[in-house]
Amino acid sequence: MAVAELTSPAASFAHNYNNANRLRSSQLYAPSSSCLSSDHFRSRYRSTVLPRITCSVNQVQNSAPVQVEAPKDKAECYGVFCLTYDLKAEEETKTWKKLINIAVSGAAGMISNHLLFKLASGEVFGPDQPIALRLLGSERSIQALEGVAMELEDSLFPLLREVNIGIDAYEVFQDAEWALLIGAKPRGPGIERADLLDINGQIFAEQGKALNAVASPNVKVMVVGNPCNTNALICLKNAPKIPAKNFHALTRLDENRAKCQLALKAGVFYDKVSNVTIWGNHSTTQVPDFLNAKIDGMPVKEVIKDDKWLEHEFTEKVQKRGGALIQKWGRSSAASTAVSIVDAIKSLVTPTPEGDWFSSGVYTSGNPYGIAEDIVFSMPCRSKGDGDYELVKEIQFDDYLRSRIAKTEAELLAEKRCVAHLTGEGIAYCDLPEDTMLPGEM
Numbered sequence: 001m002a003v004a005e006l007t008s009p010a011a012s013f014a015h016n017y018n019n020a021n022r023l024r025s026s027q028l029y030a031p032s033s034s035c036l037s038s039d040h041f042r043s044r045y046r047s048t049v050l051p052r053i054t055c056s057v058n059q060v061q062n063s064a065p066v067q068v069e070a071p072k073d074k075a076e077c078y079g080v081f082c083l084t085y086d087l088k089a090e091e092e093t094k095t096w097k098k099l100i101n102i103a104v105s106g107a108a109g110m111i112s113n114h115l116l117f118k119l120a121s122g123e124v125f126g127p128d129q130p131i132a133l134r135l136l137g138s139e140r141s142i143q144a145l146e147g148v149a150m151e152l153e154d155s156l157f158p159l160l161r162e163v164n165i166g167i168d169a170y171e172v173f174q175d176a177e178w179a180l181l182i183g184a185k186p187r188g189p190g191i192e193r194a195d196l197l198d199i200n201g202q203i204f205a206e207q208g209k210a211l212n213a214v215a216s217p218n219v220k221v222m223v224v225g226n227p228c229n230t231n232a233l234i235c236l237k238n239a240p241k242i243p244a245k246n247f248h249a250l251t252r253l254d255e256n257r258a259k260c261q262l263a264l265k266a267g268v269f270y271d272k273v274s275n276v277t278i279w280g281n282h283s284t285t286q287v288p289d290f291l292n293a294k295i296d297g298m299p300v301k302e303v304i305k306d307d308k309w310l311e312h313e314f315t316e317k318v319q320k321r322g323g324a325l326i327q328k329w330g331r332s333s334a335a336s337t338a339v340s341i342v343d344a345i346k347s348l349v350t351p352t353p354e355g356d357w358f359s360s361g362v363y364t365s366g367n368p369y370g371i372a373e374d375i376v377f378s379m380p381c382r383s384k385g386d387g388d389y390e391l392v393k394e395i396q397f398d399d400y401l402r403s404r405i406a407k408t409e410a411e412l413l414a415e416k417r418c419v420a421h422l423t424g425e426g427i428a429y430c431d432l433p434e435d436t437m438l439p440g441e442m
């Protein structure tokens with residue numbers, strides 16, 4: 001690796017900075033946005049040749065906030081996040097918890113563009129929880145990812161201690177305690193669902209391997225990229241060192257959508273709606289459960305006495321809400337998805353309110369409902385707030401609910417057969433039901 005030619009008088013800052021850079025792989029980016037050009041990053045990525053430093057002394061001094069240490073030993077950081085703060089020096093930071101590492105894939109995408117700023121604000125993990133963001137992009141998105149990191153710099157979030165960007169999951173997922181896996185190829189025209197399962201499945205197999213190798217052994221993994229249930233299954237099968245229970249597929253957006261529709265029909269504000277389960281796949285076979293759901297503490301069916309509406313209009317509206325939104329917006333839900341990721345994480349890190357529960361796509365191992373084992377299926381969960389969850393036992397079933405659950409279960413079992421080559425379970429065989437669709441498809 002060539003050593004940089006230092007052309008700036010800011011030699012000591014730049015030299016230390018680049019010494020730190022030289023210690024790590026060429027695929028992690030540590031730009032100081034005030035000093036280095038995009039061209040620098042492009043060339044550094046492709047050739048690993050270190051840059052000519054073009055910033056001036058003034059630029060360096062002006063860009064430095066209050067700090068007590070030179071940035072020399074802190075590797076794998078972005079811009080202002082390379083500077084080291086003395087957390088103990090300021091009164092308010094003395095009670096702060098230990099930093100947690102949060103990895104996010106698809107970090108330059110639309111959902112992340114909402115989510116990252118919520119994470120950094122303290123809204124998710126609390127006002128005393130400093131965080132490090134480790135952002136995974138690709139060659140295609142690295143410029144945009146730098147833009148994201150620059151916006152994070154400019155937001156001056158006190159709790160945001162580190163930001164790293166990179167394109168190698170084995171580097172970005174290092175020591176991750178949370179992994180929010182959002183990046184996935186969207187299903188475009190002419191792409192069969194089986195092909196999408198394969199294309200995205202490969203991404204999640206690779207990321208599962210990377211998590212297994214370098215993440216914290218108790219990392220919690222939230223899979224958002226579609227088809228999220230089967231992607232989560234692939235991911236966990238490729239990460240045997242991480243408990244399968246730690247993997248979630250995001251169905252909280254569906255739960256939120258169901259709550260909204262029930263509130264609207266009952267004429268109550270949506271804070272009155274509780275105990276809503278989404279069963280099964282994050283697809284148009286998902287089952288929003290109105291049998292166990294409550295409005296103002298009463299069973300939904302006693303408040304909304306219209307089974308036809310519940311079984312058809314309500315159910316289909318929730319199943320196809322994603323598609324309806326795409327027709328209006330021209331793109332899939334991003335802000336509300338980010339909100340639902342926040343809700344899903346908060347449900348795991350705060351105790352579930354007494355008597356209530358939340359939905360998450362989790363691994364079916366010893367489930368009390370008789371659902372097929374060894375798939376990722378959305379079910380009702382409760383948490384003590386320790387990051388873990390238990391399945392809710394006191395659930396009623398009737399013939400309608402059972403038959404709908406059987407349909408979404410059959411779809412997930414078919415998806416599983418279709419990705420057997422990615423889960424280490426033999427030769428894939430794709431017999432997906434013809435009508436199987438993501439919520440965003442119409």
Ligand SMILES: NC(=O)C1=CN([C@@H]2O[C@H](COP(=O)(O)OP(=O)(O)OC[C@H]3O[C@@H](n4cnc5c(N)ncnc54)[C@H](OP(=O)(O)O)[C@@H]3O)[C@@H](O)[C@H]2O)C=CC1
Pocket residue numbers: 106107108109110111112136137138139140141142182183184185186203223224225226227228249250251252253254282332333334337
């Ligand atoms: N579970 C749920 O409730 C919901 C899930 N979703 C899903 O979340 C995912 C992300 O959505 P959103 O952020 O809006 O999407 P965007 O298109 O804005 O971003 C997706 C990111 O995926 C990455 N990606 C990975 N592989 C590919 C590929 N082969 N081709 C193109 N892009 C790729 C890209 O990042 P990079 O280049 O850095 O890899 C891109 O930035 C989608 O799969 C979507 O279907 C959306 C809404 C709800």
Ligand SMILES: O=C([O-])CC(=O)C(=O)O
Pocket residue numbers: 226253321322323332333438439440441
């Ligand atoms: O299909 C999509 O990409 C969008 C999606 O999951 C949803 O809106 O629920």
